[in-house]
Amino acid sequence: MSSLLPVLALRLSAAAGAAFGTPYAELDPELRAATKPEFGHFQTSLALRLAKSLGLPPRVIADRLVAAAELDDLCSLSIAGPGFVNLTVHPHALAEAVNSLPGQLPARGERVVVDYSQPNVAKQMHVGHLRSTVIGDALCNVLAYVGYEVVRQNHVGDWGTQFGMMVEQVLFEQLEVESLDIEGLQQLYQRGRKHFDTEPAFADRSRARVVLLQSGDAETLAIWAQMVEVSLVEFDRLYAVLGSPLTRADVVGESAYNDDLPVIVDELAAAGLLTESEGAQCAFLPGFVGRDGAPLPVIVRKSDGGFGYSATDLAAVRHRVSDLHADRIIYVVDHRQGLHFQQIFALARSAGWLPDSVPAEHVAFGTVLGPDGKPFKTRDGGTVRLAALLADAVARSSALLAGRDDDLSETERLAIAQAVGIGAVKYADLASDRINDYVFDLDRMVAMSGNTGPYLQYAHARLTRLLEKAGEAPGVVTELTEPAEQRLALLLTGFGDTVVQVASSLQPHKLCTYLYEVASALSAFYENCPVLTSAGEQRSSRLALCAATRTVLHDGLGLLGITAPDSM
RNA sequence: GCGCCCGUAGCUCAGCUGGAUAGAGCGUCGGACUUCUAAUCCGUUGGUCGCAGGUUCGAAUCCUGCCGGGCGCGCCA
Numbered sequence: 001m002s003s004l005l006p007v008l009a010l011r012l013s014a015a016a017g018a019a020f021g022t023p024y025a026e027l028d029p030e031l032r033a034a035t036k037p038e039f040g041h042f043q044t045s046l047a048l049r050l051a052k053s054l055g056l057p058p059r060v061i062a063d064r065l066v067a068a069a070e071l072d073d074l075c076s077l078s079i080a081g082p083g084f085v086n087l088t089v090h091p092h093a094l095a096e097a098v099n100s101l102p103g104q105l106p107a108r109g110e111r112v113v114v115d116y117s118q119p120n121v122a123k124q125m126h127v128g129h130l131r132s133t134v135i136g137d138a139l140c141n142v143l144a145y146v147g148y149e150v151v152r153q154n155h156v157g158d159w160g161t162q163f164g165m166m167v168e169q170v171l172f173e174q175l176e177v178e179s180l181d182i183e184g185l186q187q188l189y190q191r192g193r194k195h196f197d198t199e200p201a202f203a204d205r206s207r208a209r210v211v212l213l214q215s216g217d218a219e220t221l222a223i224w225a226q227m228v229e230v231s232l233v234e235f236d237r238l239y240a241v242l243g244s245p246l247t248r249a250d251v252v253g254e255s256a257y258n259d260d261l262p263v264i265v266d267e268l269a270a271a272g273l274l275t276e277s278e279g280a281q282c283a284f285l286p287g288f289v290g291r292d293g294a295p296l297p298v299i300v301r302k303s304d305g306g307f308g309y310s311a312t313d314l315a316a317v318r319h320r321v322s323d324l325h326a327d328r329i330i331y332v333v334d335h336r337q338g339l340h341f342q343q344i345f346a347l348a349r350s351a352g353w354l355p356d357s358v359p360a361e362h363v364a365f366g367t368v369l370g371p372d373g374k375p376f377k378t379r380d381g382g383t384v385r386l387a388a389l390l391a392d393a394v395a396r397s398s399a400l401l402a403g404r405d406d407d408l409s410e411t412e413r414l415a416i417a418q419a420v421g422i423g424a425v426k427y428a429d430l431a432s433d434r435i436n437d438y439v440f441d442l443d444r445m446v447a448m449s450g451n452t453g454p455y456l457q458y459a460h461a462r463l464t465r466l467l468e469k470a471g472e473a474p475g476v477v478t479e480l481t482e483p484a485e486q487r488l489a490l491l492l493t494g495f496g497d498t499v500v501q502v503a504s505s506l507q508p509h510k511l512c513t514y515l516y517e518v519a520s521a522l523s524a525f526y527e528n529c530p531v532l533t534s535a536g537e538q539r540s541s542r543l544a545l546c547a548a549t550r551t552v553l554h555d556g557l558g559l560l561g562i563t564a565p566d567s568m
Numbered sequence: 569g570c571g572c573c574c575g576u577a578g579c580u581c582a583g584c585u586g587g588a589u590a591g592a593g594c595g596u597c598g599g600a601c602u603u604c605u606a607a608u609c610c611g612u613u614g615g616u617c618g619c620a621g622g623u624u625c626g627a628a629u630c631c632u633g634c635c636g637g638g639c640g641c642g643c644c645a
Contacts, residue, residue, distance in 0.1 A: 045587045081588045290641045302643045448607035450593040
């Protein structure tokens with residue numbers, strides 16, 4: 001017994017069954033955290049909801065429920081208001097629950113494939129990639145925690161017509177690609193684009209070069225591979241700065257599906273799902289309409305014979321189910337691609353590549369906005385480089401750190417500034433519901449008060465210091481007398497349920513909200529309950545409570561992909 | 569035109585598998601440092617939950633219709 005709520009809910013269901021007949025034991029009592037301290041720790045409105053079907057006044061039902069409940073060992077029950085049943089957990093049961101907080105759940109024998117980050121070769125990573133990477137990392141951690149085997153897939157944009165143009169420009173300029181960095185590649189792209197638009201002969205050569213690339217011409221592939229390499233070096237660098245576990249082993253770029261694309265089209269055609277329309281091979285699915293109510297196609301093969309991005313996405317779905325044996329597929333991609341994924345999932349199911357037993361979910365997220373409330377851009381309208389953004393954040397936290405008088409070494413200070421700056425950005429990205437847009441505001445992100453990363457990190461650092469000073473290893477929680485310590489203990493027991501909920505709803509902000517509540521409860525505890533200056537059993541019990549809180553904060557931040565330094 | 573998403577305190581956001589007087593933070597104002605790290609804490613101020621109907625014993629939450637905003641709707645991904 002460790003997570004209180006499920007146990008209490010089960011017992012209440014049993015009580016309903018005993019009092020009103022077996023079928024009622026199936027009812028979820030919908031046990032919730034009490035809305036007010038005077039209502040105890042949990043509350044249920046079960047009696048109110050049963051009033052109609054039982055034909056009895058709610059309070060009578062509540063009376064019988066309480067009489068039938070066998071909960072004396074865990075909590076006391078009371079009836080209040082129109083018929084709410086309030087549960088107040090006994091301190092010893094609460095203490096026991098804190099002492100046996102569950103960790104990572106056992107393997108469930110299911111594999112989840114998570115597609116996220118998706119940077120593009122020859123382009124600087126920007127804020128859009130930040131969101132996908134940060135949210136994707138957090139979800140991978142959470143899914144692993146609840147027992148999934150997580151397979152990361154970084155669907156890097158490394159294929160397509162623009163690479164024909166870029167290779168052609170490299171040859172034209174007689175460049176050594178190895179000498180370029182990511183910025184050099186991006187500028188090369190811009191020169192190539194201009195060249196393409198102004199010189200028809202070059203445009204023709206570029207188109208021919210795409211064919212060479214896709215058919216495996218050695219010289220073309222070599223130049224392309226160098227551009228990919230330069231880009232991956234940069235991605236690796238940024239993942240390191242971000243603290244993302246993504247590696248090259250997770251990169252399965254668009255190019256990886258090149259050989260599958262004809263097969264995709266053939267299989268769709270064989271299944272009778274393709275129609276030629278305006279020279280393109282299209283799948284028209286029921287329920288998808290565009291402007292003027294016209295049927296909306298999924299274009300798998302373009303009129304010029306090339307494959308559309310939908311073909312690549314379909315190949316990826318197929319690969320993930322049949323080769324990677326995914327039991328669940330997740331795409332962390334911005335909300336504007338919602339319709340696209342609806343189409344891909346529907347078509348993949350029609351084609352038999354995606355069985356009904358495998359859920360496919362588009363984890364959509366909103367746009368990062370600038371101070372003007374419009375999509376985040378530099379002053380001249382350019383893309384904000386992720387590298388610059390992160391450097392700014394670290395500089396900001398570093399400046400705050402510099403204002404403190406402590407005895408940290410320069411390396412320690414740097415490491416903390418890094419953890420706080422990056423943590424601040426990540427937390428801000430995760431703290432509100434991902435579907436909402438948010439304004440990128442560094443001042444707010446690095447603030448030490450409010451629902452921010454630094455605030456949580458600070459709570460963790462204080463606890464670490466306190467436990468170091470204690471001079472004894474924390475034992476177990478034995479007494480919880482003060483309301484502040486009960487409230488904190490109660491919250492700690494909700495950690496596991498919160499993580500399970502996030503694994504299901506794929507909403508990391510629920511974990512943020514929970515951790516913030518823990519940190520707030522810790523503050524109240526801190527104010528009201530002296531730890532180091534208390535004595536005897538009270539001291540050791542409070543130390544144990546602090547240790548448990550520190551673990552929850554540390555692990556919770558870890559699930560969010562945020563480092564929790566031991567001092568700040 | 570059709571579709572998806574959003575609209576809660578001055579600002580930024582929780583709450584929305586319906587449940588007791590709608591919660592935080594920031595900001596305002598006022599307090600607490602020979603610190604369990606004041607990068608903190610406590611108090612104060614503040615809301616027609618976009619509008620109108622409907623379902624219900626009960627609606628910020630569910631349904632319908634509006635209003636306002638964002639995004640999407642065939643060969644970019």
